[in-house]
Amino acid sequence: MKVIRRNEQSDSNATRANPSRELYFFYEKNTGVSHFHVEAGADGRFPVDQAAGLLAMHCLVRGQSPSDYVVMVEAAPCALAGLKEKAEQLLQAGHAVGSSVRLTRREEEVLGGIMRTLANKEIAASLNLSERTVKFHVSSLLAKFRVRGRMELVREAARHTASPMTALQPVATREVRPAVPAPHTYSQVARNVGPIALTKGQMLA
16 A cells, blocks of 8 residues: 655645645555545544554455555645646647647648548549649648648648538539430320311311
């Protein structure tokens, strides 16, 4: 069993400044779960007998040994001064790095094609661009994400880009003409034409 404590000087200062008793938490090493804790005595000392009895009971129930546990003491507030503020600053800096890559709309469209594992020729056809223009945008993307290849670009883009890529839309390459109905056959015409009245002269002709 390992005990993690603050230095003796800080402990004595904390005791004088804060009369509340320290809490000792017993954590299981393998899982990091705290199973129980004990409170310091009135004299501020660690309650060895109480802690030993609880530790033996937990080890007996779980089939463990005292070496499977680590004892941790809650840090004094003075020892944590500035921790939250510093963490907030680092968090904001991390967000700033994550959102620092700014792309144009055309670069987003090209990047979307790269994310779909399309070749430059396929991206060019989808966006109605020349392959040379697509290569230019690919080079710009590699520079902005500071990578050397397309695979690294895909990985970095997935990590940095917060908004989804613009979907590629197929571009028509020729005029679409309306469909012309097929000509009627004789049988279709016969069915569509009703009975015709003939004069007597037309019948004798």
